[in-house]
Amino acid sequence: MHVIELGRDVMELNRNLAEQNKKILDGHGVFAVDILGAIGSGKTSLIEILAGKLSEFRVAAIAGDVVSDLDSGRLNAAGIPSVGVNTGRECHLDAHLVKRAFDKLSLDEIDILFIENVGNLICPVDFELGSHKRITVVSVSEGDDTVEKHPMIFVTSDAAVINKIDIADAVDASPQKMRDDALKLNSRLSVFLTSIKTGEGLDDVVNWIRDAKENQVE
Amino acid sequence: MHEFSVAGDIVENIIVEAQKHHAEKVTGVFLEIGQLMMVEIDQLRFALECLSKDTLLENANIHMETTPIVIKCINGHEEEVSWDPYKKPLELTCPVCKNTVKIIKGRECIIRKIVAE
Numbered sequence: 001m002h003v004i005e006l007g008r009d010v011m012e013l014n015r016n017l018a019e020q021n022k023k024i025l026d027g028h029g030v031f032a033v034d035i036l037g038a039i040g041s042g043k044t045s046l047i048e049i050l051a052g053k054l055s056e057f058r059v060a061a062i063a064g065d066v067v068s069d070l071d072s073g074r075l076n077a078a079g080i081p082s083v084g085v086n087t088g089r090e091c092h093l094d095a096h097l098v099k100r101a102f103d104k105l106s107l108d109e110i111d112i113l114f115i116e117n118v119g120n121l122i123c124p125v126d127f128e129l130g131s132h133k134r135i136t137v138v139s140v141s142e143g144d145d146t147v148e149k150h151p152m153i154f155v156t157s158d159a160a161v162i163n164k165i166d167i168a169d170a171v172d173a174s175p176q177k178m179r180d181d182a183l184k185l186n187s188r189l190s191v192f193l194t195s196i197k198t199g200e201g202l203d204d205v206v207n208w209i210r211d212a213k214e215n216q217v218e
Numbered sequence: 219m220h221e222f223s224v225a226g227d228i229v230e231n232i233i234v235e236a237q238k239h240h241a242e243k244v245t246g247v248f249l250e251i252g253q254l255m256m257v258e259i260d261q262l263r264f265a266l267e268c269l270s271k272d273t274l275l276e277n278a279n280i281h282m283e284t285t286p287i288v289i290k291c292i293n294g295h296e297e298e299v300s301w302d303p304y305k306k307p308l309e310l311t312c313p314v315c316k317n318t319v320k321i322i323k324g325r326e327c328i329i330r331k332i333v334a335e
Contacts, residue, residue, distance in 0.1 A: 004239055006329045010227040011255075091220055123220040125256050126325065151308040152256055155321070185308060187318045 014127050017095035021102070021130025028107035031213040032115060034129055036153060037137035038146075039119030042163040044071045045196045046137055046205075047114045051080045053206045057111035057213075062101045064093040064118045071116060081105065092123040095130055112213060121150040133212050135205075139164040144173035147181035154182050158212075159190040161205060166195040221257050224327055225265035229275060236274055236334050244275045246333030250285045253301050254324035259284065278332075287324035291317040 025032050035043045044063070051059040061082040063071035072084030083104045085097050098115060105113070115131055117124045121138075136157040138146055141164055147154060154160055160182045165175045179191045190208055194201035228249065236244050247266075251257065259282055270276050290296045291312030301308050312319050 001245070001333060001335050002239075003331055003333050004235060004241075005331045006231075006235060007331075008231060008235075009326045009328045010224065010231055011325065011327050013227070090223055094223075122256050126220065126224075152254060155254075155308065155310055185310065187311070 011126065014095050017099060018128040018130040021095055021099055022132070024099075024102060024107070025113070025130060025132070028110070030107055030110050030113050031216050032113040032129075032131035032133075033209065033212075034124075034131045034134040035114055035116045035137060036121070036124050036134065036157070037117075037119065037161075038121050038139075038142055041119070041137045041139045041142065042161075042196050043116050043119070043137050044074055046161065046163070046194075047075060047080065047116060048078045049196055049202055050114070050206060050209065051075075051078070053202065054112060054209065058109055059112045059114070060105055060110045061114040061116060062093075062098060062105070063116045064097070066091070066118055081110075087118055090123075091118055091120050092127050093117050093129060094127045098129045112209070121146070121153050125152045125156055132216055133158045133209075135159045135161060137161045137163055138178065140168045140173035140175055140178070141171045143171075144175070144177045145181075147178045147185070151185050154185045154189060157186070157189060159192065159205070159208060161192050161194050163194050163196060165193050165200065166198050221261040221265045222269070224255075224257055225262055225269050228266060228327070228329060229269045229273065231329055232275055232332055233273060236332065239334060241334030242274060243335045244278045244332050245335060246279045246281065247275070248281045248283075248330040248332070250283050250326065250328040250330050252324040252326040253284050253287050254321065255327055257327070285323070285326070285328075288322040289319035290322050291315060291319045293317055296322065 037043050061075050064085045069084035072082040075082035083101045085101050134157045162175050162178045175193045192201050192205050286298045295312050295314040
């Protein structure tokens with residue numbers, strides 16, 4: 001019987017791959033933004049809207065789903081070059097899957113790449129992908145205690161989009177409570193109250209992305 | 219519920235390492251799981267037991283220890299903090315100056331050592 005000392009972090013492999021992904025993106029001048037959030041929070045709709053408003057940039061997307069190419073099909077139909085990534089049984093994208101998706105994109109022809117994760121507020125947290133910014137989308141219809149119940153995704157995000165505020169009264173939710181909860185968890189977070197339906201708050205998200213991209217170039 | 223993918227990486231890493239050392243059986247596994255890892259310890263244990271079946275890890279004693287969160291604030295205060303998700307919400311601010319912090323440790327899943335025969 002003998003003891004073998006390892007001291008090996010199994011999460012490191014993904015982290016290293018994510019670092020490689022970031023280098024690839026930087027090498028091609030691509031600014032990548034993760035879009036995380038629950039099923040039905042409005043991730044795909046947000047990408048469609050943002051791509052339209054960021055018309056001075058060449059925008060593309062990687063759309064992760066457990067199965068189906070519905071999201072990437074929808075984004076392609078909206079004129080956003082997109083690659084679908086099926087995770088099969090997994091509940092999150094990982095850096096390896098994203099790296100493989102790069103091969104199907106013309107990175108030299110992309111300025112901003114949105115990476116839409118699988119609809120889930122828990123699992124994607126542990127798997128960095130190599131993007132420059134992380135946005136979490138949460139809708140009021142998930143309940144206004146959703147933010148406090150899922151702290152880690154907000155701790156590791158750069159921005160939170162609290163969506164569907166136009167129906168907040170109907171679902172008895174307080175967007176302000178959600179914003180306060182998010183800022184309590186992460187005071188560096190940029191928080192936006194939005195409605196994709198009415199367009200409220202979306203220009204602020206667009207400007208935040210523009211600023212973040214500009215800072216990447218510097 | 220990504221315990222199975224994490225467990226798969228753990229099992230794979232241990233098998234490769236055990237084979238390198240010409241081990242026939244692994245009887246003990248010592249893991250350190252950061253408190254901020256989004257895995258449930260009991261589910262991870264179950265996943266490890268399932269995936270170890272018919273491998274040289276089968277029936278190994280799995281020891282799991284959760285390791286603390288270490289944060290560092292913009293003023294350089296480095297502190298160890300503890301989080302029990304069932305008792306209080308996570309608040310990541312510097313206990314000394316209440317400033318914004320960065321997470322230094324707490325998101326790892328370390329195979330510290332294995333016992334092999």
